[in-house]
Each structure stands twice: as structure tokens, then as C-alpha cells.
Amino acid sequence: MIRTDNLTRNFTVRIKRGRFRREKRTVEAVAGVSLDIGAGEMVGYIGPNGAGKSTTLKMLTGVLTPSSGEARVCGLRPVPERTKLALRIGVVFGQRSQLWWDLPLHESFALLRHIYRVPAGEHAARLRRCRELLDLDDFLDTPVRQLSLGQRMRGELTAALLHGPRVLFLDEPTIGLDVVSKQAVRSFLAELGASGDVTLVLTTHDLADIERLCERLVVIDHGRVVHDGTIEALHARYGSRRSLVADLSSPLPEGFELPGATLVGVEADRHRVTFALDGVTAGAAVAQLVAAVPIRDLSVVEPDIEDVVARLYTT
Amino acid sequence: MAGKDASVLTISPDGPLRGSITTFGALAGSGFRRYTTYRQATIAGTFTNVVFGYLRCYVLLAVAASTLGNRPAGYDTEQLATYVWLGQGLLSVVMLWGWSELAERIRTGDVASDLLRPVPPLVAYLAADLGRSAHAMLTRFVAPVVVGALCFPLRVPTRWQTVPLFLVSVLLAVVVSFGCRYLVNATAYWLHDARGPIMMWVLGAGVLGGLYFPLRLLPDWLAITLWLGTPMPSILQTPLDVAAERDGPDLQLALVALQAGWAVALLALAAAVQRRAERRLVVQGG
Numbered sequence: 001m002i003r004t005d006n007l008t009r010n011f012t013v014r015i016k017r018g019r020f021r022r023e024k025r026t027v028e029a030v031a032g033v034s035l036d037i038g039a040g041e042m043v044g045y046i047g048p049n050g051a052g053k054s055t056t057l058k059m060l061t062g063v064l065t066p067s068s069g070e071a072r073v074c075g076l077r078p079v080p081e082r083t084k085l086a087l088r089i090g091v092v093f094g095q096r097s098q099l100w101w102d103l104p105l106h107e108s109f110a111l112l113r114h115i116y117r118v119p120a121g122e123h124a125a126r127l128r129r130c131r132e133l134l135d136l137d138d139f140l141d142t143p144v145r146q147l148s149l150g151q152r153m154r155g156e157l158t159a160a161l162l163h164g165p166r167v168l169f170l171d172e173p174t175i176g177l178d179v180v181s182k183q184a185v186r187s188f189l190a191e192l193g194a195s196g197d198v199t200l201v202l203t204t205h206d207l208a209d210i211e212r213l214c215e216r217l218v219v220i221d222h223g224r225v226v227h228d229g230t231i232e233a234l235h236a237r238y239g240s241r242r243s244l245v246a247d248l249s250s251p252l253p254e255g256f257e258l259p260g261a262t263l264v265g266v267e268a269d270r271h272r273v274t275f276a277l278d279g280v281t282a283g284a285a286v287a288q289l290v291a292a293v294p295i296r297d298l299s300v301v302e303p304d305i306e307d308v309v310a311r312l313y314t315t
Numbered sequence: 316m317a318g319k320d321a322s323v324l325t326i327s328p329d330g331p332l333r334g335s336i337t338t339f340g341a342l343a344g345s346g347f348r349r350y351t352t353y354r355q356a357t358i359a360g361t362f363t364n365v366v367f368g369y370l371r372c373y374v375l376l377a378v379a380a381s382t383l384g385n386r387p388a389g390y391d392t393e394q395l396a397t398y399v400w401l402g403q404g405l406l407s408v409v410m411l412w413g414w415s416e417l418a419e420r421i422r423t424g425d426v427a428s429d430l431l432r433p434v435p436p437l438v439a440y441l442a443a444d445l446g447r448s449a450h451a452m453l454t455r456f457v458a459p460v461v462v463g464a465l466c467f468p469l470r471v472p473t474r475w476q477t478v479p480l481f482l483v484s485v486l487l488a489v490v491v492s493f494g495c496r497y498l499v500n501a502t503a504y505w506l507h508d509a510r511g512p513i514m515m516w517v518l519g520a521g522v523l524g525g526l527y528f529p530l531r532l533l534p535d536w537l538a539i540t541l542w543l544g545t546p547m548p549s550i551l552q553t554p555l556d557v558a559a560e561r562d563g564p565d566l567q568l569a570l571v572a573l574q575a576g577w578a579v580a581l582l583a584l585a586a587a588v589q590r591r592a593e594r595r596l597v598v599q600g601g
């Protein structure tokens with residue numbers, strides 16, 4: 001559905017070097033990104049600020065001409081065939097609006113039906129579904145300029161889907177949203193992805209979005225892909241481990257060792273300990289620990305994707 | 316999200332021409348609708364146009380009174396009053412000033428949303444502008460003309476073709492004005508900030524469009540050069556001269572034909588500029 005081969009985009013920036021002197025410098029925003037995303041996949045595309053995420057998305061949607069390399073989306077070349085491609089993709093930029101500022105939401109939707117030339121029946125069916133899932137009814141008659149950010153984002157998602165796109169590009173769709181709105185957007189996208197009809201490419205800084213929605217994760221840094229695979233593969237690659245945190249009734253004996261686990265934290269006068277589980281299962285580790293020391297409470301903590309990604313960004 | 320019926324891409328079964336006309340009409344309707352939401356601004360703008368109409372009309376009639384034969388540049392007093400009051404009405408129909416929407420969207424990067432639609436931005440903006448001008452014609456044109464007709468002797472057309480020709484001329488004037496405004500705004504693709512070109516446009520369009528004084532007051536060679544060499548007189552002076560029947564039927568028709576030529580040329584130029592701009596566009600703001 002999406003294929004890029006060595007996709008590159010350079011920008012020229014001018015740096016002040018004196019009163020009248022400016023030095024030209026070429027910045028490689030995207031440096032040879034090659035991706036192959038199949039139909040129905042849900043892909044998280046993440047990276048630190050300035051990594052090239054949005055630039056890649058702009059090239060894939062046809063609004064930015066690549067400096068070199070090839071891209072195909074739905075079998076089309078994004079820039080030369082942009083208007084054809086527009087019928088097949090939906091795009092949500094979290095920081096921009098595709099709705100008409102002065103018009104009520106329902107009029108924006110009606111206008112989009114004509115712009116995309118969607119038959120009335122299909123349009124009504126899709127709108128009905130979005131109204132149900134995103135709770136749009138309360139503000140359908142409100143001009144877009146008066147909507148809250150969360151309401152507008154739900155409107156943006158609907159606007160991007162009313163023409164039945166095969167690919168949905170989402171550039172930070174949950175930016176600035178409160179917890180409830182974020183959950184509404186995530187649930188909606190999860191249901192959309194589960195149908196398998198739409199290929200979804202999501203860029204975000206909120207890794208909870210990725211964990212909830214995407215099986216495949218592409219990490220980009222300084223314009224280059226540094227990881228392309230599942231979240232589990234990322235954890236495996238960076239040695240992320242589950243942890244066992246235990247509150248003990250008596251202090252952990254000095255020199256205590258738990259086979260297959262490493263003691264990584266000791267607190268509260270050796271009454272609270274954390275073991276990283278290297279090869280042993282949580283059950284076996286708990287059994288060994290209980291046999292040695294009485295336990296008041298314990299929990300098994302999954303590896304934190306934020307830590308992994310932070311390590312990835314800084315390496 | 317939706318079932319199969321809603322997820323499969325389908326294009327309207329209408330023919331491509333009919334579909335295009337429907338889309339264009341819907342976009343024009345949105346332009347009309349957008350302006351209906353600003354009722355107080357419409358009333359305030361109309362009131363201002365009427366006040367300035369009185370001012371301009373009395374100044375020009377005073378000039379006429381002091382001119383030999385009371386016919387400055389070939390206009391009688393009725394034609395001069397028609398020039399002023401229809402001009403005050405048309406000012407907002409052709410939107411001589413105050414359009415920087417495209418430049419602003421280029422500056423902020425929001426133009427990306429325009430490019431992500433299956434309709435070329437030039438067509439979408441033209442349709443919306445025609446809708447806007449239709450709204451202005453029904454609101455901001457009517458009030459000054461009614462006030463002018465009640466308070467001053469306006470020219471009543473003596474030829475049957477004047478009214479339809481005037482309406483065609485207004486339509487073409489809107490397209491010519493739109494073409495100019497689009498090009499001025501499009502400089503933001505290169506400059507990022509089009510305030511300078513827009514200020515130049517505001518100054519130039521008022522003087523050379525025939526708002527401040529009838530261009531026929533200029534020497535013939537200069538007036539002809541302006542008409543043929545620039546699109547400005549086609550924006551305001553031509554429809555006003557058509558309505559005032561300043562010229563004979565042949566010249567009246569020729570001026571409208573010239574307008575049509577400028578409309579086509581400006582749209583073609585704007586399309587070429589847009590194509591070129593898209594190749595070098597860097598969407599601002601992440």
C-alpha cells in the first residue's frame with residue numbers, strides 16, 4: 001500500500017555569518033527512508049522533534065517534493081498524482097485544520113461530500129458511524145471556530161474518513177487533548193484499524209497511542225530509520241526486561257541472589273526490592289522469593305516503552 | 316469504523332462534467348455561506364460605503380459644476396452619480412482590498428490542507444470567491460445603489476443590452492480581481508510574508524482601478540495604455556462605464572471583451588504560478 005525507496009528530502013537554510021554574509025547549509029531532513037507498508041497495517045512512526053516524521057508524511061501525501069528517492073502510495077506517485085491520491089487517502093494534521101473555520105461542522109462535512117464526490121448514501125452511512133463512535137451530535141451545528149480542541153479533532157477525524165480512504169495518515173492526532181478525548185480518539189482508531197479496511201500511519205510523541213494502536217513501530221532519527229519492527233522486537237533489541245517489585249515483611253538478607261534475575265533496586269531499609277527478570281518467569285521468581293523472605297505485597301511491572309524510546313533517541 | 320459499504324472507495328456515478336459543476340457549485344455555496352455568518356460586519360461595511368458615497372458624489376459633482384459644459388471626461392452629472400454609487404457598491408463585490416487568506420495560509424503552512432483535496436487550490440478559491448461576490452452583490456451592492464438612486468439622479472440605461480452586459484462585466488471584474496489577488500497572495504510562496512505586495516496592490520488597485528477618480532480624466536494615451544497594458548481598469552472602471560453608458564454600444568462591448576481576455580490571461584498565469592510554487596513549496600510550521 002505504501003512503498004518508499006531511499007526517500008530523501010534536503011532543505012537549504014541560510015545562517016547569518018556577518019552583517020551582509022549568509023552561509024548556505026543543506027540540512028538532510030529525511031535521509032534515505034525505505035519502507036514497505038502493507039494494506040491494513042497500523043504503523044506507528046515515531047522519532048524525536050526534528051527527526052523527519054512530518055516531512056516524510058508530507059512527501060507521502062504529495063504536498064512536498066522529495067529531493068531524491070521514490071514513493072508510491074496506493075500505487076500512485078504522490079506529487080505528480082496528488083489530486084488522484086487525495087481521493088484515496090485521509091490526512092489529519094493535529095496542528096492544522098482541514099475544516100472551514102466559519103461553517104458549522106455539518107456544513108463542512110456536506111461540502112466535503114461534494115469535493116470528494118461521494119454518493120449521498122455512502123456519505124450518510126459513514127457520517128452516521130462517526131457520529132456514534134465519536135459523539136459528534138452535540139456540536140454538529142457549532143461553527144468550527146467555536147469548537148474545543150477535542151471536539152475539533154473528532155471533527156477532523158470524521159472529515160478525513162468521509163470519502164472512505166484506503167490509507168489514513170495521522171500526524172500527532174492526540175496533541176493537546178485531555179485524557180478523555182485522547183481515549184475517545186484512540187478507541188475510535190483502534191476500531192478503525194481492527195476492521196482491516198484502512199492502512200493507518202500514525203506519528204505521535206505519545207507512546208501510549210502507539211502501544212494501544214500499532215503492532216509495528218518505525219523509529220526515525222536524524223532522517224534515518226533506526227528501528228522497524230514490533231514493539232516486542234524493540235524491547236528485545238534494547239534489553240528491556242520485566243521487573244518484580246516486592247514489599248518485604250523483613251529486610252532482604254545481605255547477599256541474597258535470585259537465579260535468573262538481577263537485583264536492580266533496594267529501598268526502605270531493604271524492605272522494598274526490585275528485581276529485573278532476565279530469563280526466569282515471574283511465577284518462578286515469586287516462588288523463590290517467598291521461600292526466602294516473607295512478602296507483604298508485590299507487583300510485576302512491564303517494560304516501559306518510553307524508557308526504551310528515550311534510550312533509542314539518545315544513542 | 317464503518318462496515319464494508321462505507322470503506323470501499325467509490326467515485327460519484329455522475330459524469331465528470333456534471334460532477335465538476337456540482338463540486339464548483341458547492342464550493343461557491345460555501346463562499347456565500349461563510350459571509351452570511353458575519354452579518355454585523357456586512358451592515359457596518361455597507362454603512363461606511365454609503366457615507367463615503369455621499370462624500371465622493373458631492374466632490375465629483377462639484378468638479379463637474381466647475382467644468383466647462385458640466386461634462387468632465389465626457390460624463391454628465393447622472394453618469395457621474397452612477398459611477399460613484401455603483402462604484403461604492405461594487406467595491407466589496409470585486410473585493411478590491413482586504414484579501415490575504417491565501418498568503419496567510421501559505422505563511423502558516425495551512426495551505427497543506429488545500430493541497431490535500433482533490434480540487435486544485437486555484438479552482439477551489441475561485442469558486443469560493445464567486446460565492447462571496449454573489450453574497451456581496453445581494454447585500455453590499457444593493458444598499459449603496461438604492462441610497463444613491465433615492466438621493467441623486469442616476470443614469471437609467473437607454474439600451475436594452477446595458478443591464479445584461481453590466482452583469483457579465485461584474486462577473487468578469489470579480490474574476491479579474493480574483494486573479495490579481497491570487498497572484499499577489501501567491502508571492503508568499505517565495506517571500507513567506509506577502510504584506511508588502513498586498514500593500515502595493517491596495518494602493519495600485521484603488522488608483523488604477525478607477526476607484527478614486529474616473530480613469531477617463533487621464534490623457535487618452537495614458538488611459539488606453541492602462542486599459543490594454545494592465546488588468547486594473549477591468550476591475551472597476553469597465554463595469555462602471557458599461558452601467559453609465561459612457562461609450563457607444565461597440566466600445567461598451569469591446570471593453571467587456573477586453574475584460575474577458577484579462578480574466579483568461581490572469582487565471583492561466585495564476586495556474587502556472589501555482590504549479591511552479593507547488594514544486595518548491597516547503598510547508599511551514601512542522
